[in-house]
Amino acid sequence: xxxxxxxxxxxxxxxxxxxxxxxxxxxxxxxxxxxxxxxxxxxxxxxxxxxxxxxxxxxxxxxxxxxxxxxxxxxxxxxxxxxxxxxxxxxxxxxxxxxxxxxxxxxxxxxxxxxxxxxxxxxxxxxxxxxxxxxxxxxxxxxxxxxxxxxxxxxxxxxxxxxxxxxxxxxxxxxxxxxxxxxxxxxxxxxxxxxxxxxxxxxxxxxxxxxxxxxxxxxxxxxxxxxxxxxxxxxxxxxxxxxxxxxxxxxxxxxxxxxxxxxxxxxxxxxxxxxxxxxxxxxxxxxxxxxxxxxxxxxxxxxxxxxxxxxxx
Amino acid sequence: xxxxxxxxxxxxxxxxxxxxxxxxxxxxxxxxxxxxxxxxxxxxxxxxxxxxxxxxxxxxxxxxxxxxxxxxxxxxxxxxxxxxxxxxxxxxxxxxxxxxxxxxxxxxxxxxxxxxxxxxxxxxxxxxxxxxxxxxxxxxxxxxxxxxxxxxxxxxxxxxxxxxxxxxxxxxxxxxxxxxxxxxxxxxxxxxxxxxxxxxxxxxxxxxxxxxxxxxxxxxxxxxxxxxxxxxxxxxxxxxxxxxxxxxxxxxxxxxxxxxxxxxxxxxxxxxxxxxxxxxxxxxxxxxxxxxxxxxxxxxxxxxxxxxxxxxxxxxxxxxxxxxxxxxxxxxxxxxxxxxxxxxxxxxxxxxxxxxxxxxxxxxxxxxxxxxxxxxxxxxxxxxxxxxxxxxxxxxxxxxxxxxxxxxxxxxxxxxxxxxxxxxxxxxxxxxxxxxxxxxxxxxxxxxxxxxxxxxxxxxxxxxxxxxxxxxxxx
Numbered sequence: 001x002x003x004x005x006x007x008x009x010x011x012x013x014x015x016x017x018x019x020x021x022x023x024x025x026x027x028x029x030x031x032x033x034x035x036x037x038x039x040x041x042x043x044x045x046x047x048x049x050x051x052x053x054x055x056x057x058x059x060x061x062x063x064x065x066x067x068x069x070x071x072x073x074x075x076x077x078x079x080x081x082x083x084x085x086x087x088x089x090x091x092x093x094x095x096x097x098x099x100x101x102x103x104x105x106x107x108x109x110x111x112x113x114x115x116x117x118x119x120x121x122x123x124x125x126x127x128x129x130x131x132x133x134x135x136x137x138x139x140x141x142x143x144x145x146x147x148x149x150x151x152x153x154x155x156x157x158x159x160x161x162x163x164x165x166x167x168x169x170x171x172x173x174x175x176x177x178x179x180x181x182x183x184x185x186x187x188x189x190x191x192x193x194x195x196x197x198x199x200x201x202x203x204x205x206x207x208x209x210x211x212x213x214x215x216x217x218x219x220x221x222x223x224x225x226x227x228x229x230x231x232x233x234x235x236x237x238x239x240x241x242x243x244x245x246x247x248x249x250x251x252x253x254x255x256x257x258x259x260x261x262x263x264x265x266x267x268x269x270x271x272x273x274x275x276x277x278x279x280x281x282x283x284x285x286x287x288x289x290x291x292x293x294x295x296x297x298x299x300x301x302x303x304x305x306x307x308x309x310x311x312x313x
Numbered sequence: 314x315x316x317x318x319x320x321x322x323x324x325x326x327x328x329x330x331x332x333x334x335x336x337x338x339x340x341x342x343x344x345x346x347x348x349x350x351x352x353x354x355x356x357x358x359x360x361x362x363x364x365x366x367x368x369x370x371x372x373x374x375x376x377x378x379x380x381x382x383x384x385x386x387x388x389x390x391x392x393x394x395x396x397x398x399x400x401x402x403x404x405x406x407x408x409x410x411x412x413x414x415x416x417x418x419x420x421x422x423x424x425x426x427x428x429x430x431x432x433x434x435x436x437x438x439x440x441x442x443x444x445x446x447x448x449x450x451x452x453x454x455x456x457x458x459x460x461x462x463x464x465x466x467x468x469x470x471x472x473x474x475x476x477x478x479x480x481x482x483x484x485x486x487x488x489x490x491x492x493x494x495x496x497x498x499x500x501x502x503x504x505x506x507x508x509x510x511x512x513x514x515x516x517x518x519x520x521x522x523x524x525x526x527x528x529x530x531x532x533x534x535x536x537x538x539x540x541x542x543x544x545x546x547x548x549x550x551x552x553x554x555x556x557x558x559x560x561x562x563x564x565x566x567x568x569x570x571x572x573x574x575x576x577x578x579x580x581x582x583x584x585x586x587x588x589x590x591x592x593x594x595x596x597x598x599x600x601x602x603x604x605x606x607x608x609x610x611x612x613x614x615x616x617x618x619x620x621x622x623x624x625x626x627x628x629x630x631x632x633x634x635x636x637x638x639x640x641x642x643x644x645x646x647x648x649x650x651x652x653x654x655x656x657x658x659x660x661x662x663x664x665x666x667x668x669x670x671x672x673x674x675x676x677x678x679x680x681x682x683x684x685x686x687x688x689x690x691x692x693x694x695x696x697x698x699x700x701x702x703x704x705x706x707x708x709x710x711x712x713x714x715x716x717x718x719x720x721x722x723x724x725x726x727x728x729x730x731x732x733x734x735x736x737x738x739x740x741x742x743x744x745x746x747x748x749x750x751x752x753x754x755x756x757x758x759x760x761x762x763x764x765x766x767x768x769x770x771x772x773x774x775x776x777x778x779x780x781x782x783x784x785x786x787x788x
Contacts, residue, residue, distance in 0.1 A: 098550075
C-alpha cells in the first residue's frame with residue numbers, strides 16, 4: 001500500500017471523527033446557552049478552547065455570541081476546523097485514495113459531503129441547530145457503519161481506525177483538560193446545582209449520559225465521571241478504550257508486515273498508563289499533569305506512525 | 314444546420330420504420346410510459362452524482378466537478394456492423410504500430426517517398442529521445458480510443474485516432490452499469506454483448522507488455538497527474554478495477570535501476586506504468602524540466618528496459634492531425650492492403666493548393682488546429698457567423714500550417730429522450746482498443762457521445778455533449 005494512501009486514510013478518518021466531536025461539543029454548549037444564559041459565554045469559551053480555535057475566533061469576533069460561535073464552528077471557510085472545511089478535506093482525501101475504498105464507502109463519503117454542503121450552504125438558525133447537528137452525526141454513523149460492513153480487515157482498515165481513535169483520544173483528553181477542575185475530589189463537596197449541570201455537560205459532550213446513568217443509577221460524581229472517561233474499557237470514547245483499539249490495529253499491522261515498528265512500543269506504554277493504575281492513583285499524582293502528559297504522548301504517537309509507515313517519504 | 318431531414322438516423326434510417334438492430338428496443342420503448350422514463354432519467358443523474366462520476370472543468374471555481382449528462386436511450390449496433398468496424402480498426406492499429414516503429418528506427422516510409430519527411434521533422438509530437446528505442450514487444454499504442462462517425466447505412470469514417478492517453482472508458486462502463494440497474498428487463502429481452510471485462514482485459518494486456526525483468530505477476534500502476542486533472546475519476550476508477558496502485562510522480566523514484574513506489578513497507582518496484590500524464594511531463598530530466606508531475610530519470614530506466622510505459626512516449630506522432638491525412642498510405646505501406654475504414658478527406662493547409670481551396674470554401678468546411686483537441690479552436694463553417702469566418706480566414710492566412718480542413722460530415726443521429734418524446738441528435742463513437750504483442754482487442758461497445766443541442770455537431774462534454782450506453786448485439 002502506498003505511503004500516501006495510508007496518510008490519506010489516517011487523516012480522512014481523523015477529520016471525520018473531529019467533525020463528529022465538534023457537533024457533539026456544539027450540542028452540549030448549546031444546551032447550556034439555552035438554559036443558562038449567564039453561563040453561555042463561559043461555556044462557549046471552553047468549547048472553543050477544547051477545539052483549539054479560541055484565538056482564531058477572537059481575532060474575528062469581539063464577543064462569544066452564540067450565533068457567531070455556531071457559524072464559526074459549522075460553516076466558516078476561514079476556519080480550517082469548521083465542519084464544512086473538514087468534510088471538504090475528508091472528501092478530498094477520499095477522492096485521492098478512492099482506489100482503497102469500497103464503492104459503498106466512497107458513496108457514503110460523497111453523500112455525506114453533498115448532504116452537509118447543502119445543509120450548511122446558508123447560516124444555521126438556532127431553531128435548526130438540533131436538526132443540523134443530528135444530521136452531521138447520522139451521516140458520520142452511516143459512513144462508519146459502511147466502513148465496518150464493507151471494508152476488508154486489512155492494512156487499509158487499520159490506518160482508518162488509527163486515525164479515528166487517535167483523534168477521539170485527543171478529543172476526550174482535551175475535554176478533560178479544559179474541565180479537569182470540575183472533576184477534582186474537592187469539588188464534589190460543593191455539590192451545587194451548577195456543578196451538576198457542568199457534569200452533565202461533560203457527559204453530553206462525549207455522548208455518554210445514558211450509559212453513565214445506567215451504570216451509576218443516576219448518581220453523578222466527579223470521581224466516577226473521570227474514571228468513566230479515562231479508564232473504563234467498555235466506554236467507546238474513553239482514553240483506555242481508544243488505546244486498546246490503537247494497540248490492536250498497530251499489532252495487526254505488525255503481524256501483517258512482519259515488522260514491529262517503534263510506534264507499537266510507544267502505544268503500549270501509553271496503554272499501560274491507563275490500565276496499571278486506579279483513578280485514585282491518578283488524582284494522587286495530579287489529574288491535570290496526567291492529562292497533559294497524555295495529550296503530548298498521543299501527539300507523539302501520531303508523528304511516530306507517520307514516520308514508521310512512510311506517509312511522507 | 315437544424316435541418317435533419319436528409320440525415321441518417323440509426324433508429325429510423327431515413328424513413329419512418331425503425332431499423333432492424335433497434336427492433337426489440339423500439340418495441341419495448343413503445344410500451345413504456347414516458348413519464349416513468351423521465352423519472353428513470355432523473356434517477357440516473359442522482360446515482361451518478363452520488364457515485365461522484367464527474368469530470369473537472371478547468372478554470373471554474375464553483376461547481377468545478379460536473380456531471381456529463383446521460384441519455385437513457387441506448388445507441389445500438391448490430392453484430393455485423395461491429396465485426397466490420399473491428400476488422401477495419403485492427404488493420405489500422407497494426408499499421409499504426411508498424412509506422413511508429415519505423416518512424417523511430419529506419420524511417421522506410423519516408424525513404425520510399427510515401428510521406429514527406431517534413432511531416433515529422435517539424436512536428437512537436439515527434440520525440441527525438443525515442444529514436445532507436447524499442448518498447449517491450451514493440452507495442453507503442455497499448456490503449457487507443459478510435460473515434461468513428463457514421464453518415465449512412467454503410468458509411469463509417471475514422472475521425473480521429475487517439476493514441477496518446479485517450480479517456481472515456483470509465484463512462485462506457487458506468488453507463489452500462491446504470492442501464493443494467495435501471496432497466497434490467499431490457500437486458501433480458503435484448504442480447505447485448507458485455508463490456509464489463511474491460512478492466513480485466515486491460516490488466517492482462519498491460520501485463521503482457523511488461524519487460525522481462527519481473528518475477529511472478531507483473532506489478533502495474535496507473536500514473537495520474539492528480540485529483541485536479543479532468544479525468545481523475547477515470548484514473549482512480551481504472552486503478553481500482555484492475556487492482557493496481559494509483560500513483561503520482563512524487564510517489565515514485567528510481568531505485569536500483571527500476572521504478573519503485575513508496576509504500577508503507579518501503580520502496581516496491583513497478584513493471585508497467587499505465588500513464589495518464591502527457592509525454593512532456595513524464596520526466597523533468599529528459600523532457601520539460603519544469604514538470605512536477607513526472608519522475609526524474611524514468612525515461613532512462615525505460616530506455617534500459619527496466620519498465621514498460623503505456624502508451625509509449627512519442628506515440629503522439631501517429632495520431633497527429635497532419636499525419637492522419639496520410640493514414641490510407643500508411644495502412645497500405647505496412648499491411649499491403651487498402652484501408653478498410655475510410656479516412657475523412659483532409660486538406661492540409663500547409664500545401665498552397667489545399668489552402669486556396671479551403672479559403673474558397675470556408676463556409677462549407679470544418680477547420681481544425683493540427684495540435685488541438687477537445688473541440689476547442691475549431692471552425693464549423695456552415696454554423697459560423699460572418700465575423701467568425703473572417704476572423705478564421707485571417708488566422709489561416711497567417712499560419713496555414715497550423716490547420717487542416719475537412720468537409721462537414723452529416724453525422725448520423727440517434728434519438729434522445731426529450732420532453733416531447735424521442736428526438737434525433739448527432740452522435741459519434743469512441744471505440745477502445747487494447748494492444749499487446751500478440752493481440753489487438755476491442756471491447757464490443759464504446760462511448761457514444763451525443764450533441765444534446767438540436768442540430769449541433771459538437772459532442773465534446775466540455776461543450777454541451779452528453780453520453781449514451783452503446784450496445785453491440787449478439788449474433
